[in-house]
Amino acid sequence: MTRVEVLTPGALTTIQDLGRPGWGHIGVPRSGAADRRALVLANRLVGNADGAAALETTLAGPRLRFDGAATVALSGAPVRARLDGRALGMNEALEVGPGDELKLGNASAGLRSYIAFAGGIDAPLVLGSAATDVLTGLGPAALAPGVVLALGAIAGGGRTARSPAPDPPPPWELPESVVLGVIVGPRSDWFTDASIKRLLSEPFTISQASNRIGIRLDGPVLERARPGELRSEGLVSGALQVPPDGRPILLLADHPTTGGYPVAAVVSSNDLGLAAQLRPGQEVRFRVAEVS
């Protein structure tokens, strides 16, 4: 099997798949790709099952060396990539030979790119998943220099670069101010009407203190309409959880399974991938999602 050596890991590159659903009741986050649609697209481009283990980068990508043949594809945040001197475009599969080096630069927009390999990455499974969960430490450690990844031999892997993408790639123009659709509640009544109006009309800025667990939002402070503490309850990805300081946190893939801060609104599952692509400093607005 082909092996891939990590020459430089990039800012934070982790192995991700579709995570560990079904363990929330015992405190295990779902984890998995923050932008699930992008992971699935990259996997389909190389003929993998949707949930095969691939790499998720964060802003600055890794440099990898292959010791044998492989087929790779990139999706998610657009990034300049060179494969042994050739340019590798987004959302297309490309054949790799022994000794080839794949070098990713910085994402030109968005935050997280996905590198899928035909056959997937052969990584140990924890509760059925190879995903790195930064909250609990479950799954493999983030990539480090010298780490060697074994590519898997999952049946169906290895389509050629001529294979068409099964879905059209997502449009990759991130507007100055990204708009995410939300469903208001379940605890919007814990906040003043004026605060909920501000949440749905004023811009927020993505804070530097953001990761796979959640995105901290700077901007309007949401004021409580009632005192006291909420009893802990289950949380979902996309929840806008509001700690006592009034600054919402948008929960992503590695979020805790339960918490006692009231959730003012939840980002629509259609927009979760986009939310995972927001970078620090970027502006975001929330609008009530249209129910389809």
Added chain:
Amino acid sequence: MLLELPDNASVHATARFARERYGEQLVEIVPGHRTLLLVWPDASVISDISELALERASSEISIDDADQLEPIAIPIRYDGADLDAVAAGLSLSTEAVVKLHSEASYVVAFMGFSPGFPYLIADGPSQLLGQPRLQTPRTEVPAGSVAVAAGYCGIYPRSSPGGWNLLGRTDVALFDPGRERPALLEPGVRVRFEPI
């Protein structure tokens, strides 16, 4: 879908009902203290399951089932760093605190914070569990620590930061992802502590 329920016992009864009726269709069934989070794969599944029907059905199911289960015994050494301070705060001897804690019966209200971490509630009102959190959380609480605060008793499955009052320690493994049942305790399970 987040269901609000009258008490913690109804949460577990509704969770059992949801698991039996919809188990395979549900992605997650996550109990909270007085809520139950049901995560469906997509909205189309929910269309024929009205929230009202689920709540009505849950109100009709028995909430006594949990009482019939044997409690899981957790062996504990009462040597926690905050045992004396907790006793002083309650104007009790440490022996009395140990008796209070080990003679009470508990239920796992819900889980979270860390994989396998149970939030235990006592069967009756408990002054002991009502201890305030520490002013300054510890950066490291040893694995197996049994602690109380804010109405709950918790057990730290692994070493982690924590702001609860440490009463003692257990050697049992609360979480091991390699086991068929990765968590020793699950929501709704009864627990008692056995001093060693």
